[in-house]
Amino acid sequence: MAERLPFLLIFYPVFLISLSCHEAAHAWMSNRFGDPTARLLGRISLNPLPHMDIIGTVFLPIFGILTGAPVIGWGKPVPVNPYNLRDPRKDELFISVMGPTSNIVLALVFAGLGRLVAHYFNNMPPESIMAFPTEALGIAFTACYMGVRLNLALAIFNMIPLYPLDGGGVIRGLLPDNMVMAYDRIARQGMFLILILFVSGLLKFIFIPVQIVSRVLLPM
Secondary structure, three states: OHHHHHHHHHHHHHHHHHHHHHHHHHHHHHHHOOOOHHHHOOOOOOOOHHHEOHHHHHHHHHHHHHHOOOOOOOEOOOOOOHHHOOOHHHHHHHHHHHHHHHHHHHHHHHHHHHHHHHHOOOOOOHHHHHOOOOOHHHHHHHHHHHHHHHHHHHHHHHOOOOOOOHHHHHHHHHOOHHHHHHHHHHHOOHHHHHHHHHHHOHHHHHHHHHHHHHHHHOOO
16 A cells, blocks of 8 residues: 555645546536526635545545555535526536536646656656656656546546436437436436446446547657
8 A cells, every 4th residue: 555655646636636627617617607606615716625525535536546446536516506597408518518628628738748748858758757756757747647547537437428427417408308308317327327337347448548549648
């Protein structure tokens, strides 16, 4: 466990930044569409504290990192009052998609920073940088690489079209009116279906596009 402590010290801040951006993006968009609920709760903030869930943001991620188990985590859901929205179903679509969009933008930012760090090691290939994590630039590159992969994974995972994931809100906003009630019945089983995906190992296929895109954005 002790040997994984350096990984925790690099990964966990990246995780908190990514989670905070994701949740703050939801809150900002809901406020733009007329619902101030999240703003009044201080959720339009990159400070991780308003977004933290003791189990999903603290216990499970740290446990997973230190034990080598799969890293699972989440933040507090952003509260949205549909009665404050002008067009609840359409607005929910944009509020939902804003979270994964923020993760894609953040992945691009981490990739740009990682390339900038690698530029300083122009006589050394990036894989050599990763071999020296005790050096400041090596740590920075490692954090950027983790940031790219984590944010791509968050974006793809959250777009699975099941509640309570963001993809559920996106699909509901796109469906014609006569299909919404049928979808809502399926959506009630969302957590159960996500658990099946996790237990069956099907979620590992998320990491195939993550690996491909991360290699393009920040080659190793």
